[in-house]
Amino acid sequence: MIDWIVSTPVVFTILKIVAIIVPLMLAVAYLTYAERKIIGYIQVRIGPNRVGPWGLLQPIADGLKLALKEVIFPAKSNLYLFLVAPVLAIGPALAAWAVMPFDATMTLANIDAGLLYILAITSMGVYGIVIAGWASNSRYAFLGALRSAAQVVSYEIAMGFALVGVLVAAGSLNLGQIVLGQQGGFWHWYWLPLLPLFVVYFISGVAETNRAPFDVSEGESEIVAGFHVEYSGMAFAVFFLAEYADMILISMLASVMFMGGWLSPFQGIPGLESLFSWVPGIVWLLLKTSFFLFLYLWFRATFPRYRYDQIMRLGWKVFIPVTLVWLIVVATAQVMDIGPWFSEPASHNSVALMEGTD
Amino acid sequence: MEHIIFYCLAAILLFAATMVVTVRNPVRAALFLILAFFTSAGVWLLLEAEFLALTLVLVYVGAVMVLFLFVVMMLDIDLAPLQEGFTKYLPLGMFVAALITIEMIAVLGANHFGLDIVPSPSPHPADYSNTKEIGLLLYTVYVYPFEIASVILTVAIVAAITLTLRQKNSKSQDISQQVKVRREDRVRIVKMQSSPRKTKEQGEQL
Numbered sequence: 001m002i003d004w005i006v007s008t009p010v011v012f013t014i015l016k017i018v019a020i021i022v023p024l025m026l027a028v029a030y031l032t033y034a035e036r037k038i039i040g041y042i043q044v045r046i047g048p049n050r051v052g053p054w055g056l057l058q059p060i061a062d063g064l065k066l067a068l069k070e071v072i073f074p075a076k077s078n079l080y081l082f083l084v085a086p087v088l089a090i091g092p093a094l095a096a097w098a099v100m101p102f103d104a105t106m107t108l109a110n111i112d113a114g115l116l117y118i119l120a121i122t123s124m125g126v127y128g129i130v131i132a133g134w135a136s137n138s139r140y141a142f143l144g145a146l147r148s149a150a151q152v153v154s155y156e157i158a159m160g161f162a163l164v165g166v167l168v169a170a171g172s173l174n175l176g177q178i179v180l181g182q183q184g185g186f187w188h189w190y191w192l193p194l195l196p197l198f199v200v201y202f203i204s205g206v207a208e209t210n211r212a213p214f215d216v217s218e219g220e221s222e223i224v225a226g227f228h229v230e231y232s233g234m235a236f237a238v239f240f241l242a243e244y245a246d247m248i249l250i251s252m253l254a255s256v257m258f259m260g261g262w263l264s265p266f267q268g269i270p271g272l273e274s275l276f277s278w279v280p281g282i283v284w285l286l287l288k289t290s291f292f293l294f295l296y297l298w299f300r301a302t303f304p305r306y307r308y309d310q311i312m313r314l315g316w317k318v319f320i321p322v323t324l325v326w327l328i329v330v331a332t333a334q335v336m337d338i339g340p341w342f343s344e345p346a347s348h349n350s351v352a353l354m355e356g357t358d
Numbered sequence: 359m360e361h362i363i364f365y366c367l368a369a370i371l372l373f374a375a376t377m378v379v380t381v382r383n384p385v386r387a388a389l390f391l392i393l394a395f396f397t398s399a400g401v402w403l404l405l406e407a408e409f410l411a412l413t414l415v416l417v418y419v420g421a422v423m424v425l426f427l428f429v430v431m432m433l434d435i436d437l438a439p440l441q442e443g444f445t446k447y448l449p450l451g452m453f454v455a456a457l458i459t460i461e462m463i464a465v466l467g468a469n470h471f472g473l474d475i476v477p478s479p480s481p482h483p484a485d486y487s488n489t490k491e492i493g494l495l496l497y498t499v500y501v502y503p504f505e506i507a508s509v510i511l512t513v514a515i516v517a518a519i520t521l522t523l524r525q526k527n528s529k530s531q532d533i534s535q536q537v538k539v540r541r542e543d544r545v546r547i548v549k550m551q552s553s554p555r556k557t558k559e560q561g562e563q564l
Binding site for chain 2: 081111112113116117119120121123124126127130131134142145146149150152153156160173309310313
């Protein structure tokens with residue numbers, strides 16, 4: 001049986017996809033629980049504690065409730081697009097996971113241009129929001145869709161430039177190679193040499209996923225619930241899943257590209273390295289991802305919502321110039337072999353370039 | 359297998375491209391154009407041109423078409439007047455269409471792109487990096503055309519931004535001034551002499 005599964009690529013791949021999607025959906029469910037608990041404690045409340053021990057079954061109850069609710073179709077809405085929009089939102093949010101390196105060998109599709117694939121796929125997520133806003137035939141939803149479209153397109157540029165810095169430093173678009181380029185312990189991960197890009201990347205990631213303080217596309221105090229104001233039941237739940245899956249994706253990407261992915265933080269420290277060598281790489285990756293997810297929740301509990309013109313100003317007039325300048329710094333350091341981070345791989349790259357020009 | 363995928367993608371691509379020009383609702387036309395871009399990216403992937411395919415999705419699907427959709431959605435289009443001029447513009451339209459067809463036959467025909475001139479590419483080994491090959495070509499052989507194209511694009515960006523800055527009395531806000539503001543700039547506290555309170559007896563007398 002097992003031999004047959006491994007030897008049939010279609011079945012084996014589908015099983016691998018299931019092995020990614022099912023834990024992801026569970027993570028989404030318990031991320032909502034963690035969000036309510038953490039924000040609760042930050043605001044000196046207890047949070048959900050009624051369903052199951054410590055409220056642990058609350059996400060299940062919420063999911064069941066949403067599944068049983070009626071999906072309401074607004075009058076004069078564009079019914080076909082209204083139903084396609086949630087699918088378009090969750091499709092890219094799940095497809096991007098195909099190239100994620102969970103460990104040195106644990107990748108569904110180890111493709112050469114992995115970073116580019118992630119950028120291309122995540123940039124399509126905005127269609128779900130835009131089409132939902134337009135198809136709902138509602139002014140609030142439409143306003144939310146327009147805000148979201150402009151915001152996502154703006155922050156994608158800063159995000160893309162931050163990733164260009166990563167690929168200059170790593171000399172590869174392959175996510176596994178990017179992680180391997182950060183070998184050598186905590187101080188060799190790219191968060192330090194690429195600190196401005198790291199900060200810009202994560203803040204742009206928060207803006208890309210339309211989370212607080214950049215959640216103007218669903219700002220409750222201004223436009224009720226923004227683009228999904230007309231959605232109910234499972235159609236709403238799909239948008240919800242997409243948003244949280246995107247949050248986990250951005251957090252994991254941040255840990256892969258700036259925090260050394262599956263690499264152990266104790267690499268290169270004499271005693272601790274051997275002490276923790278039994279820990280599988282995926283555990284480190286998940287711990288780093290959880291840290292970024294906690295940042296998401298912390299942001300939401302801390303910052304008031306940005307004004308729309310401030311969002312645009314931050315994206316265009318602050319982040320893009322910062323990334324451009326730091327890109328030049330990184331490229332110079334790479335070419336001039338400036339240590340300690342850029343000395344070794346740079347010489348390797350220049351050799352490759354010389355070969356190409358001959 | 360590859361052939362089946364190609365013909366599936368080609369069929370979807372042709373269908374989407376036909377729908378772009380025939381469908382009445384402009385928002386739907388834009389959505390079909392997105393589908394067309396996406397499927398042609400799939401066709402490029404079959405050619406092992408993964409860098410170009412992903413860039414097509416990233417740039418056209420991810421950014422250009424979002425703005426396109428943005429503009430088209432804001433138009434309140436009354437469909438009836440759009441169809442009025444159909445017969446009037448038919449000759450001109452046919453002429454332009456015929457011209458484009460002739461041009462495409464002349465350039466893209468078998469004399470220039472036949473199998474004897476452009477042979478079908480042999481499959482590359484697994485470690486072949488399309489991204490690297492394009493990068494090497496772009497920055498060595500084609501570096502001047504590449505730089506000229508980027509300068510032209512930069513000029514276009516500057517020109518477009520200049521056009522939006524023409525009106526001087528725009529309501530743009532200076533963030534640093536907003537941050538620097540103090541209470542004294544906004545609130546003026548006026549000290550007034552209060553009149554003595556009327557006692558109950560005085561009120562009854564009046």
